[in-house]
Amino acid sequence: MTLFDGITSRIVETDRLSVHVLLRESDDTATPPERTVVFLHGVLGSSLLWQENLQDLPSDIRAVAVDLRGYGRTENAPVDASRGVRDFSDDLAATLTALDIPTAHLVGWSLGGAVALQYALEHPVLSLTLQAPISPFGLGGTRRDGSRLHDDDAGTGGGTANAAFVQRLIARDRSADAESSPRRVFRAEFVAPGYTSEHEDVWVDALLSTSTAAGNYPGDSRPSPTWPGYAPGTTGVLNALAPGNLDLSGIVDVDPQPPVLWVHGELDALISDRSLADPNALGELGVLPDWPGADEAPPQPMVAQTFDVLSAYAAKGGDVTELTLPGVAHSPHLERPAAFRAALLTRIGYVGAPADPAPPTETIILRSAD
Template identity: 65%
Template sequence: MTLFDGITARLIDTPRLSVNILERAGDDPQTPPDRTVVFIHGNGSSSLFWQEIMQDLPHDLRAIAIDLRGYGGTEHAPIDATRGVRDFSDDVYETLQALGIPSAHLVGWSMGGGVVMQYALDHPALSLTLQSPVSPYGFGGTRRDGSRLTDDDAGAGGGAANPDFVQRLIDHDTSDEAPTSPRNVFRSGYVAPGYTTEHEDVWVESILSTSTATGNYPGDSVDSENWPGFGAGTVGVLNTMAPKHFNVSGIVDLDPKPPILWIHGVADAIVSDASFYDYNHLGALGIVPDWPGEEVAPAQQMVSQTRDVLEEYAARGGEYREIALDDVGHSAHLERPAEFRHALLQVIGYVGHPSEPSPPTEAIILRSAD
C-alpha cells in the first residue's frame, strides 16, 4: 500500500470484519464530530484515492478514509447484495463505533455516495458530500422517475462487468496495452481527457486492490428473457446497486436533514444521463447489438434522477448545493482539488475560519435549491 507523506494506515477490528483505515499522522483522536470528516471510496478503488485531499485539509480537522469490504486492506468478506449497499454502510457504522465517533461529516464517491446516503437513512450524519454519486435509484434499469424497466433488472448487476477487465484485475495488470486494462479504464472512465498526474501508479494500485473473490466484484447474474439477456443476481458489488436491491430516494424524508453537497463533472463517463457503462445507452449507440429501442430500454438519466431527488429533499425542508464542473470527469477531487476542497469545507461549516484562504471560483456552475 503506497502511502503519501503524513498518511498512516491501521486495521480496526469490528464485530463484522477487520477494516483498514487511513488517517493523518498527528490528527487528534479527541477531535469532536463536527470537525471529523470520513471519506468513502467507490467501486474499483480504495482509500488510497483520498490521500491528496486528506493532506490538504486544515490540521484542526480529523480526516479518516475507510476501505470498504473487498477493497484495499479491508477483509474481503462476501457481500449480500439483496441488502443493497447495507453491508458496506453497516461496516462503516461499526468502524466509526469502534473509533468512538458517534457521527461525522461523510464524503462518498460514486458507489460510496450511495453508501453514505444509505448510512444517513440508518444513522445520524452531520453532512453528506456526494461526489459523482450513483443515482438514488441504483445503476441501470430505471426510468427518470425511478420505476424499474423489468422485474429482473435486465442489463444491470454483475453481468454488466466486462470479463476482460475482471481478468486483468485477477492478473494484476498494470499495463496500458488494452482498453480494458485498469490503467486505461482509469484514463478513459475515471477522469476527463487531458488529466495527468504523477500518482497514476497509485491510482492503478488502488483499482487493483479490488477483490474478485466469490461474493465481491463483480457479482453473479441470472439469465433473462429481456434484452440484453441477463439480469441482476444476489451477491457481489454490482448487484448491490441493482434497482431491485437499492433505492435511497427515501433521504427526502430524513428528519433532521443534514446539508448536502453534490459535486460532479460535466464530462463524467460513468455517472451520466448518457453513461458509457449503461447497457441501454450502449445499445442505443449500437455498441451492444439488438437494442429493443427507447420505449423498452431507455438510457438511465442518472444525473437528472439525482437532481430530482435533491430538489424534493429541498422542497421538504432540506438544503443542498450542486456544483457541476466543466471539463471534469468522475473524480473532481483529483481533477479540481481546490474547488472540491473549498466546497467540502463550506458544507461542513468550516469556511470563514481565519486560517482558510479564499477559494478559486472559475469554471464552477452552481445550482441550489434556494
Template identity: 60%
Template sequence: MSAPDTTLFEGITSRIVTTSRLAMQVFERVDDDPAAGPRKTVVLVHGNVSSALFWQEIMLALPRDLRVMALDLRGFGGSGSQPVDATRGLRDYSDDIAALFDELGMVSAHLVGWSMGGGVVMQYALEHPVVSLTLQAPVSPYGFGGTRRDGSRLTDDDAGCGGGGANPDFVQRLQDDDTSADAQTSPRSVFRSSYVSAGYTSPHEDVWVASMLTTSTAAGNYPGDDVASENWPGFAAGENGVLNTMAPQYFNAAGLVDLDEKPPVLWVHGTADAIVSDASFFDLNHLGALGIIPGWPGAEVAPAQEMVSQTRDVLDAYAAAGGAVTELNWEGVGHSPHLERPKEFCAALVAHIEGA
C-alpha cells in the same frame, strides 16, 4: 494486509481496525486529534474498483483543525473481503461503517462519498445521524441502470443491471495485477478513459492503478453473479457481489427526502463524467442505443438511465422538504473532481463543513 508503503503519501498512516463485522483498513493523517468530535471529523468513502488510496491528496490538503479519515470498504484495499449480500443493497457497506464507528467510539461525522461510495453514505444517512453529506459523482439514488427518470424499474428482474455487465477481460486483468496500458480493458486504460477527463495527468497515477488492483474478485465480491433473463440483453441482476448492490430492486435512497433531520448536502460532479451521466458509457441501455450492443429493443422498452437528472430530482425534493443542498457542476471535469480540481474540491468541502 496494509497497503504497501510505496502507495502511502508522506503524512498518511494506515491501520487495521477489527470490528464486530470485519477487519477494516483506515487511513489517517499523522498527528490528527483522535478525540475530535463529530463536527470536526471528516470520513471519506471511496467508490467501486478503488480504495482509500485515492483520497490521499485531499486528506493532506484539508485544514489541520479537522480529523480526516478514509476507509477501505469490504473487498477493497486492505479491508476484509467477506462476501457482499447484494439483496441488502449497499447496507453491508453502510453497516460496516456503523460497526467501525462503534469500535472507534464515534457518534457521527461529515461523510464524503464518491461514486458507489456516494450511495453508501446516502444509505448510512437513512439509518444513522450524519453531520453533513458530500456526494461526489454519486450513483443515482435509484441505483445503477434499469430505471426511468422517476425511478420506476424497467423490468421485474432488472435486466442489464448488476454483475453480468462487467467486462470479463477487465476482471481478469484485475486478477492478474495488470499495470499496463496495452489494452482498453486494462485498469490503467480504464482509469484514463473513464475515471478522469481527457488531458488529466498525475505523478501519482501508479498509486491510483495500484488502488484499483486491490479490488477483490473472490466469490461474492467484484463483480458479482448474474442470472439469465428473457429481457434484453439476456441477463439480470444476481444476489451477491459489488455490482448487484446497486441494482434498483435492492438499492433506493430516495427516502432521504423524508428524513426528519436532514443533513446539508453538497453535490459535486462534472459534465464530462463517463460513468455517472444521463448518457453513461457503463449503462448497457445507452450502449445499445449507440449500436455497441446489438439487439437493443428501443427507447420505449430500454431507455438509458438519466442518472444525473434523477439525482437532481431527488435533491430538489430534499430541498423543497427543508434540506439544504448545494450543487457544483464543473465543466469539463470527469468522474473524479477531487483528483482533477483538488483545490476547488477542498475549498468547497471546507465551506460545506463550516456551514453545517
C-alpha cells in the same frame, strides 16, 4: 501500498469484519465530530485515492478514509445483494464505533455516495458530500421517476461488468497495452483528457485492490429472457446496486436533514444520463447489438434522477448545494482538488474556509430542472 507523507494505515477490528482505514499521523483522536470527515471510495478503488485530499485538509480536522468490504486491505467478506448497500453501511457504523466517532461529515464518491446516503437513513450525520454519486435509484434499469424497467432488472448487476477488464483485475495488470487494462480505464473513464499525475501508479494500484473473489466485484448474474439476456445475481457489489435491491430516495424524508453538497463533473462518462456503464446507453449507441429501443430499454438518466431527489429534499427544507465542474470527469477530487477542498470546507462549516472557488452556502440547486 504506497502511503503519502503524513498518512498512516490501520486495521480496525470490529464485530463484523476487519476494516482498513487511512488516517493522518498528526490528527488528534479527541477532535470533535464537527471537525471529523470520513471519506468513502467508489465501485473501483480504495482509500488510497483520497490521500492527496487528506494531506490538504486543515490540521485541526480529523480525516479518515475507509476501505469498504472487498476493497483495499479490508476483509473480502461477500456482499449480500438483497440488502442493497446495507452491508457497507453497517460495516461503516461498526468502524466508526470502534474509532469512537459518534457522528461525522461523510464524503461519498460513486458507490461511496450510495453508502453515505444509506448510512444517513439510519444514523445521524453532520453533512453529506456526494461526489459523482450513483443514482438514488441504483445503477441502471430505471426510468427518470425511479420506476423499474423490468421485474427481473434485466441489464443490471454483475453481468454489466466488462469480462476482459475483470480478468485484468485478477491478473493485477498494471500495463496500458489494452483498452480493458485498469490503467487505460482510469485514463479514459475516471479523469478527463489532459489529466496527469505523478501518482498514477498509486491510483492504478487502488483499482487493482478491488477484490474479485466470489461475492465481491462484480458479482454473479443469471439468464434473462429480456435484452440484453442477463439479470442480477444474489451476491456482489454490482448486484447490490441493482434497482430491485437499492432505493435511497427515502433520503427526502429523513429527519433531521443534514446539509448536502453534490459535486460532479460535466464530462463524467460513468455517472451520466448516457452512461458508458449502462448497457441501454451502449445499445442506443450501437455498441451492443439488437437493442430493442428506447421504449423497452431507455438509458438511465442518472444525473437527472439525483437532481430530482435532491430538489425534493431541498423543497422539504434541506440545504442542498450543487457544484458542477466543467472540463472534469468522474474524479473531481483528483482533477480539481482546490475547488473540491474549498467546497467541502464550506459545506462542513469550517471557519476560515476560502470564499473562492467555493460554491454558495445558501440553499440552492444550480441546475435547471428541465
